[in-house]
Amino acid sequence: MAAVEAEKVVAELRERCATPASLLRDVAAAMAGEMGAGLEKEGGSRVKMLLSYVDKLPSGREEGLFYGLDLGGTNFRVLKVHLGGSKKHVVNSESREVSIPPHLMSGTSSELFGFIAGELGKFVAEEEGTDMPNGKKKELGFTFSFPVRQRSVASGTLVKWTKAFSIDDAVGEDVVAELQTAMVKQGLDMHVAALINDAVGTLAGARYYDEDVVAGVIFGTGTNAAYVEKANAIPKWEGELPNSGDMVINMEWGNFYSSHLPVTEYDEALDKESLNPGEQIYEKLTSGMYLGEIVRRVLLKLSLQSGIFGSIDNSKLKTRFHLRFKADPKISVNVANRTPHISAMHHDETPDLKIVAEKLHQILEITHTSLEIRKMVVEICDIVARRAARLAAAGVAGILMKLGRNGGINNQRSVIAIDGGLFEHYTKFRECLESTLGELLGEEASKSVAVKHANDGSGIGAALIAASQSR
Ligand code: ADP
Ligand code: MG
Numbered sequence: 001m002a003a004v005e006a007e008k009v010v011a012e013l014r015e016r017c018a019t020p021a022s023l024l025r026d027v028a029a030a031m032a033g034e035m036g037a038g039l040e041k042e043g044g045s046r047v048k049m050l051l052s053y054v055d056k057l058p059s060g061r062e063e064g065l066f067y068g069l070d071l072g073g074t075n076f077r078v079l080k081v082h083l084g085g086s087k088k089h090v091v092n093s094e095s096r097e098v099s100i101p102p103h104l105m106s107g108t109s110s111e112l113f114g115f116i117a118g119e120l121g122k123f124v125a126e127e128e129g130t131d132m133p134n135g136k137k138k139e140l141g142f143t144f145s146f147p148v149r150q151r152s153v154a155s156g157t158l159v160k161w162t163k164a165f166s167i168d169d170a171v172g173e174d175v176v177a178e179l180q181t182a183m184v185k186q187g188l189d190m191h192v193a194a195l196i197n198d199a200v201g202t203l204a205g206a207r208y209y210d211e212d213v214v215a216g217v218i219f220g221t222g223t224n225a226a227y228v229e230k231a232n233a234i235p236k237w238e239g240e241l242p243n244s245g246d247m248v249i250n251m252e253w254g255n256f257y258s259s260h261l262p263v264t265e266y267d268e269a270l271d272k273e274s275l276n277p278g279e280q281i282y283e284k285l286t287s288g289m290y291l292g293e294i295v296r297r298v299l300l301k302l303s304l305q306s307g308i309f310g311s312i313d314n315s316k317l318k319t320r321f322h323l324r325f326k327a328d329p330k331i332s333v334n335v336a337n338r339t340p341h342i343s344a345m346h347h348d349e350t351p352d353l354k355i356v357a358e359k360l361h362q363i364l365e366i367t368h369t370s371l372e373i374r375k376m377v378v379e380i381c382d383i384v385a386r387r388a389a390r391l392a393a394a395g396v397a398g399i400l401m402k403l404g405r406n407g408g409i410n411n412q413r414s415v416i417a418i419d420g421g422l423f424e425h426y427t428k429f430r431e432c433l434e435s436t437l438g439e440l441l442g443e444e445a446s447k448s449v450a451v452k453h454a455n456d457g458s459g460i461g462a463a464l465i466a467a468s469q470s471r
Contacts (some may be wrong), residue, residue: 002307003372005307007376008306010380011300014379016264017383019391024390024394026258029401030260031253031256031258031401032402034122034258035047039234039236040235042291047253047256049250050251052150052226053152054194054465055231055247056242056463057466057468058208058468059208060086062083062464065082066080066463066464066466066467067140067141068140068456068460070198070213070345071100071144072143073145073315074100075097076099076100077459080127081460089209096119102301105166105167106165107167110182112167113178117179117182118186120186124437131209138189138191140192140466141461141462141464141466143196143458143461145198145218145458146159146162147255148197151449154195155176155311158173160279161276161470163221164289166275175195176192176459193465194466196467197226197458198218198220198224198249199216199224199250199251199458201216202226202417202457203215203216203226203248203459203461204462204464206452208460210452213415213417215228215396216416216418216461217417218420219418219423219433220419220421223253223283225253226249226251227251229246229247230245230246230247232328234249240330253295255281256277256281257281262391263281266297268437269297270284270297271284282395286389288339288422289339291388292340293338293383296320296338298384299317299380308373316363316365322328326466342384342385344427345359346381346382346385348378353378360377382453384436385428385429385432386428388429390433391438392429393436394440397441406441411448413448418433418453419455424455434451435470437451
């Protein structure tokens, strides 16, 4: 009985999460369409297509010492790079990662920026011989991965928070001014030369080494993409056109929505209880902050409807992983984030699925599971992760479509640089994304498209853009 009921829940999930190629092509076309609408006029699409004011990407010839600051969704990093010009490229780089104390994610703006400036100050102070030649100021690129409406390459106001952040008094404020104020309080003499996000940084970091990189994409805590657009293909742009004729567009594609998206009851409930209901629907289907939470919801339904886990205490299964630390700031992000657990279960290759058994026990207090049940749990992880990866591939295909690079014409090489913890560490997600992109493009076009893991682009990219701006 229990097994039949359980199979019903899984079968329904399988069906609702199905992403046949025809559906993905519709999603890709919708993405390309929204991109056009967002470029047409301000507010033309849920996909905001924000101007980054980055009109020249690093060439590889930059020289000197530059700093970067990377505020993502989970960690934050400070780094320093020494660029040696076209022959030597990155001569040396050092970085440090700091996890963001959860209470700062919903506190005040000055607390958050005070913390960031403090950590940056410590990093700079510990470095030897960092005095700049002839009293020049230290140049810093700031990667801030939340939607920002920019007014120049080094200023911009926060549109809204996403992921787990919610600091009301920062919305509408210039984040560079906030950072600069906090740095002054710390006695840090640095100049913020560029404000970008992780997608733009990934694009810049990869372009530094390879001219054919056309887009930077993130699948980490959240998701976003940036690409190079012809300036004259941006009707909403009112300013003077840049010399380069190009403009990097920060898509903010996490907010993409299309009726073709396979949204289930679990996704709807997750959205409703999130910090940003109705927003970031594509992000909630495809990124690390949410995949574990979706699986958790399916397992709870499975338990309640079929009793397949036996007479267990469902309280652990009922605990929202991530979305509640606004209410309870004491829950730490690292403990609460379950997508790495999903990944571990999904990749379990032991014959009796020992890792699945361990995870179920440790995290959810579900004991004595049969092999059949463990297999079912793996399938649930597979369904949720596969849907995410296939939708992710459709998004990438949408960008290529918009650029007219999905048909393999002229064999023009196009490289998509991808970064983020989900893409980097969740092997099955990454493999599925890559194979699905091949499936969508077809054999001929696939030959001229490459997906590349751009390790650490978001941090170094900011420093590189600071460098290319400062000359
Ligand atoms: P951010 O998006 O905060 O800049 P990252 O790009 O490092 O950070 O991504 C971190 C996210 O990646 C985590 O929140 C988690 O969702 C996901 N992640 C990290 N490691 C794994 C893993 N082993 N398996 C699956 N997801 C992972
Ligand atoms: Mg990041």
